[in-house]
Amino acid sequence: RSLTEAVGGDRIAVASLVPASMDAEDYQPKPEDVLRLRCARMVVRVGLDYDLWLDRLLLQAGEPELRRGGSGHVDASFAIAVLELRGMSVGPGDGHAHGSGNPHYWLDPKNAEIVTGTILEALARIDPAGASGYEANRLAFLARLDAKLKEWEARLSRLDAAPLVAYHNSWPYFARRFRLNFVGFIEIKPGIPPSASHLARMIETMRARSVRIVIREPNEAKRDVEFVARSAGAKVVVLAASVGALPGTGDYISLFDTNVAALESAFTAR
Incomplete structure (x- = not known):
């Protein structure tokens, strides 16, 4: 939604079908969604x-x-360099694993250039009269984003490849962009809750690797995350994987501002 608003500006009205507090993969459409479409x-x-x-x-x-x-119809993943492609290897026991690749590509700010370009093309196609305004909006947004990206990269460089653990694997694009070092995930596989033996192995790994930060998203269960963190002497940091998932993440840039600040604070307080 936020990237569409950045391009469309005041000329369009944008609504999300999926609430910000919910994972789109788990969303159950409602009858009123048909009317909105x-x-x-x-x-x-x-x-x-x-x-x-x-x-x-x-x-x-x-x-x-x-x-x-x-x-x-706009597929925002068009032209994205997708990570973690699995093809036909995805089976019934793979939970939320994606044969088409990890879908959290918007968590690399550089991908916003591709996504907004795709959105711009579609908006100009259905509203040619607004094309020049959409292009100007996009360029202004990308200029702001580029300046912020330099700031975020500098701030997260202080983590110096410190080992991290997350509940769910939402972060490969974020990790690649900011050179973060995720050494494990609390879920056995995406969408499959961890077993007791998996939790025990994770705690052992965290102790061996001196992991001091465990990341979870607001909609993920606290119990397993807090148990693992407490057992390994680590701190839980709540990050937003999408716009609006946490207070202060109302648009794309503030999403990264909030996440970078949370990670930076947790690392410096270790």
Whole structure:
């Protein structure tokens, strides 16, 4: 939503089907979502199997231009260099693993240039009169983002490849951009809760690697995270994987501002 607003500015009105507090992969569409889609001229999706439920919803809405291949259908993952491609190796026991790759690509700020370019192309296609304004909005946003990225990289460089653990593997793009070192995940596989033996191995790994920071998202269960952190002498840091998931993360830039500040504070307080 935030990247679409950054390009569209005051010329468009944007609404999210999925509440900010919820993982899009787990969202159960509501009847009113069909009505909202019928009023839309464009739909922007994450793609990479993260929002497969949207296809059925678009069929129910009965608006051909919003479906895959339509003029108003935008897959924001288009042209992204996807990490963790698994292809046909994904099976029934793989939980939320994605054969199309890890879908959390927006957590690399550099990917915003690609995503906003895709959005710009679609907006200009359905609203040619606004094309120049959309382009100006995008360039202004990317200039702000580039300045902030330099700041974030400098601040997170202080972590100096310190080992980190997270509950869920939402962070490969974030880690690659900011050179963070994730050494394990509390989930056995994405979407599959950890067993007692897995938790024990994780605690052992954390002690051996001197892990002092464990990351969880606001919608993830506290119990296992806090148990592992307490047992290994680590601190829990809550990060937002999407805009609006935490207070102070109301747009794309503030999402990174908040996450960078939380990590920086936890590291310096070790």
